[in-house]
Amino acid sequence: MKKITLGLSILLMSVGVFAQEEKQQSNKTEFSVEIDPATFAFNGYGVHLRVKPKNSEHLLIGVGVYAMDFPDLIVDFNPENKDKGWDVRLNQGIGLFGEYHFSEVNKKFFVGVQLASQEYKIENENEVGSEKFSTFLGLGYAGYTIKPFKSNGLYIKPWMGIGYTSKTGGENKLGDSEYDISPILLFGAVHLGYTF
Secondary structure, rough: OOOHHHHHHHHHHHHHHHHHHHHHHOOEEEEEEEHHHHHHHHOEEHHHHEEEEEOOEEEEEEEEEEEEEEHHHHOOOOOOOOOOOOOOOOEEEEEEEEEEOOOOOOOOEEEEEEEEEEEEEEEEEEOOOOOOEEEEEEEEEEEEEEEOOOOEEEEEEEEEEEEEEEEEEEOOEEOOOOOOOOOEEEEEEEEEOOOO
């Protein structure tokens, strides 16, 4: 009986130590790095740093930088610009992000907000030269994080969002042509990330 009692005591102490270690692990600050592979495919980049603050199971905050050439499909999505010879490059975007994950950070459903400053470069096959203009973007989005392997921090993060954008500077006219800046923006991406 003493051996059984001693065995149960050791087992309970081990479970308690393990639970305490798990709690301490979840209470530490965690860092994640995400990339947007599509931006690299379109002659650009998309790199994001995310932080899960200590003692937070659901909040993720971060900053990202990104750039890319817009494919014709995105340019033509605005009927005012469709088939008018525009070449558009998002020269540089810098955004702040805040996300709430319903289960836990980087797992399952989440919602988020992005506030960003973006600079565009436009050219037109019917005009000479190029122009640059900048915009402010406020975007709300939602997505679902998939963790293909339980044993490491790799995750896949598809999301879709709708936002408001407005010109803050520069020129969106080139010669006799004007590139229309739609105030409503629909956008989506699939990020690949790793939590350390």
